Amino acid sequence: MKIIHTSDWHIGQTLHQFSRDNEHQFFFNQLKNIILEEKPDALLISGDVFHSATPTIQAQKLYYHSLIEFSRLDPDMQIIVTAGNHDSPSRLEAPRELWSAFNVTVIGNLDFYKDDKKHELSYDASKIQIPIKRNDRIIAWVLAVPFLNAGNYPSLEVDDSYSNRVFSFYTDLKENLKSNLQYIDNHPIIAMGHFMLNGINNNANILIGGLESVDSNDISIMQDIDYWALGHVHHPQFVANNVRYSGSPFALTFNEIYQHSVTVVEIESHNVEVRIRDIEPLIQIIDFPSKPHSYNDAVSIEELIDKIPEILDNECYVRLHLKSEMSLSSATNARIMEMFEGKKAKYCGVQVYLPLIEDEKSANSIRTLDEFKAISPFELGCSVYKKKNNTDMPDEMKVLFKEVCDENTSKH
Numbered sequence: 001m002k003i004i005h006t007s008d009w010h011i012g013q014t015l016h017q018f019s020r021d022n023e024h025q026f027f028f029n030q031l032k033n034i035i036l037e038e039k040p041d042a043l044l045i046s047g048d049v050f051h052s053a054t055p056t057i058q059a060q061k062l063y064y065h066s067l068i069e070f071s072r073l074d075p076d077m078q079i080i081v082t083a084g085n086h087d088s089p090s091r092l093e094a095p096r097e098l099w100s101a102f103n104v105t106v107i108g109n110l111d112f113y114k115d116d117k118k119h120e121l122s123y124d125a126s127k128i129q130i131p132i133k134r135n136d137r138i139i140a141w142v143l144a145v146p147f148l149n150a151g152n153y154p155s156l157e158v159d160d161s162y163s164n165r166v167f168s169f170y171t172d173l174k175e176n177l178k179s180n181l182q183y184i185d186n187h188p189i190i191a192m193g194h195f196m197l198n199g200i201n202n203n204a205n206i207l208i209g210g211l212e213s214v215d216s217n218d219i220s221i222m223q224d225i226d227y228w229a230l231g232h233v234h235h236p237q238f239v240a241n242n243v244r245y246s247g248s249p250f251a252l253t254f255n256e257i258y259q260h261s262v263t264v265v266e267i268e269s270h271n272v273e274v275r276i277r278d279i280e281p282l283i284q285i286i287d288f289p290s291k292p293h294s295y296n297d298a299v300s301i302e303e304l305i306d307k308i309p310e311i312l313d314n315e316c317y318v319r320l321h322l323k324s325e326m327s328l329s330s331a332t333n334a335r336i337m338e339m340f341e342g343k344k345a346k347y348c349g350v351q352v353y354l355p356l357i358e359d360e361k362s363a364n365s366i367r368t369l370d371e372f373k374a375i376s377p378f379e380l381g382c383s384v385y386k387k388k389n390n391t392d393m394p395d396e397m398k399v400l401f402k403e404v405c406d407e408n409t410s411k412h
Helices: 021-038 057-073 089-093 096-102 162-178 216-221 301-310 330-340 369-374 377-389 395-411
Strands: 002-006 042-046 078-082 104-107 112-115 120-123 129-134 137-144 189-194 227-231 237-240 243-245 260-268 271-279 284-288 316-323 346-353
Touching: 002 021, 002 227, 021 057, 021 260, 021 271, 042 137, 042 189, 042 227, 057 078, 057 096, 078 129, 078 137, 078 189, 089 104, 096 104, 129 162, 137 162, 162 189, 162 216, 216 237, 227 260, 301 316, 301 330, 330 346, 377 395
Parallel strands: 002 042, 042 078, 078 104, 137 189, 189 227, 227 243, 284 316, 316 346
Antiparallel strands: 002 260, 112 120, 129 137, 237 243, 260 271
């Protein structure tokens, strides 16, 4: 059997107020061609369909229209969509019954119910155990698990860590499937999920404190899962031979400038073959003139303004880089923005590199927790201001800032 795995579409996303709708349509056109060439049994979309829980009408139209087009390419191809953390589970799942007419299954959340025997909440496992069929015969199963908040994973009596709860949930789901009379040992099992594994290349998808990351060793232990179709991390990558983040279809930020793709997976007698189908962007994202390593590598404002005309006629998103002795003035920013007016290049801001200030009390000199505790909030604030602006905080501002710091200290 064959599937196409994709995720993190983020329909409706804007980049510095520029709509990405045309870029999404360009991606969907490529995906249509891949579907026609590959003829998969199923298309799996592992979360973050929309960028917002309240997508615009235009974003929803683009989603509905595209899924219907995919379905019409091959009415026998199943489409399975799970919600991500950016999606509204109820909004995504609301047209569930209507979608069945197009061979589309949408899972927004788990259906919980009160288990009188256990005196606790349980969930309907059958809802997220989706059989993949060919000629009305089951050929594989998908555990279509949407994004779940930590509290929605069943708790454990022993070692109730987030990671253990996640994989205990998948283990129970898998064992429950194996008790299904329609399941046979030769059926491949594909698990969908929308979470972050630790120790991976996650670029901009950093979750502060690692509270929602799970142990990648746990996922490798689950040998009965033939393929893990994961979403949430935008950088396409293998975690193990059969564990993959398909990644976003194109760069959503300036931190995601790398090759994007969708994943084609073929499984025969539990042997898994994975192929990558590259997706080309409609509009390039570039750092100009280039992203420097430090202040010394950056160009001056005068050099940058001389170079900007080189890119104005190119269809691209542009983030500028320059060095300066202090933050740019509003007049300088306005001058730069004016150069892009009416041009193909889309101005997306400027990154200013300031000279490193040698100050023993600066934030950079802090190396231990004790050193951090020894610095007062007032000293730290003044140091950060000086580092950012390359000048001391004005006396009037210091007085006001000191009052705020003293007031906050007195409350504690």
